[in-house]
Amino acid sequence: MSTSIQSHIVTLLSKKEVAQHVFELRFSKPEGFEYTAGQFVQFLIPNGEKITPRSYSISSIPTDEYLEFCIKLHEGGLASEYIRAMNVGSSLSCKGPLGRFVIDVNSHDHYFVATGVGIAPIMGMIRSLIEEKNTDLPVRLLFGVREEEDVFWIDRLEELKQKHSLFDYTITLSQPKPTGGWQGLKGRVTDHILHHLGKHKFYLCGNAGMVKDVRALIIEHGVDAEDIHFEIF
Known part of the structure; x- marks a missing residue:
């Protein structure tokens, strides 16, 4: 993979709302764009006479023919409003790939913990392990969101379970609606992480508090800090 940071022009291929305020966007992949699952790019957002960079993790894998991102759009946000207004066929400048939040390939099992759109790079990492590296080791995901309307990519997770018998995932809602029909786990990811501690490599991605x-x-319960990789959104 090239170590230089390149500038690119990408074209929006599709834009789909997959949860409340969360959009899955696919862009054309520039020729020669080489990256590792888990990395990110900087979108260069026009801001008057200036250009404002915004970083977004890639949720696709290198063998995909497109670059995919999972982005939460915030009302009034510069990048959010720009992306919200983009139509299929629109072009955008970006720089990348960037980042070191990538899979540490070794003999350990892999345990991923994500909240919200923190699942973006983690989806790429899990897919890469299963679809590109054909891992024969257990892969586990603990995915936390606030309420049922925030859950997305269940179909992908189920498809990955079919492809890899040792892949398992758990979803927990921190603030499920009392009138909802959620039958799964409830609480924050910290309420459930200790249930499956072991000799894993941990990958954490989400808000700073999580x-x-x-x-x-997990360090308090014996996990070596060197076995924990993380990225804060």
Whole structure:
């Protein structure tokens, strides 16, 4: 993989809302664009006479013919409003790939913990392990969101379970609606992470509070800090 940071022009191929305010976007992949699952790019957002960079993790894998991103759009946000207004066929400048939040390939099992759109790079990493590297080791995902309307990519996770018998995932809702019909786990990811501690490589991605809390908790219960990789959104 090239170590230089290149500038590219990408074209929007599709845009789909997969959960409330969460969009799955696929862009054309520039010729020669080489990356490792888990990395990110900087979109260069026009801002008057200036250009404002915004970083977004790639959720696709290198063998895909497109670049995919999972982005939560915030009302009034510069990048959010720009992306919201983009139509299929629109072009955007970006730089990348960037980042070191990538799979540490070794003999350990892999345990992924994501909240919200923190699942973006983790989806790429899990897919890469299963579809590209053909791992024969257990792969586990703990995915936390606030409520049922925030859950997405269930179909992908189920498809990955069919492809790899040792892949398992759990979804937990931190604030499920009392009138909802959620039958799965409830609570924060910290309420469930200790159920499956072992000799894993841990990959954490989400908001700063979650990453800090999970990291502190599993270190307290014997996990080596060197076995924890994380990225904060």
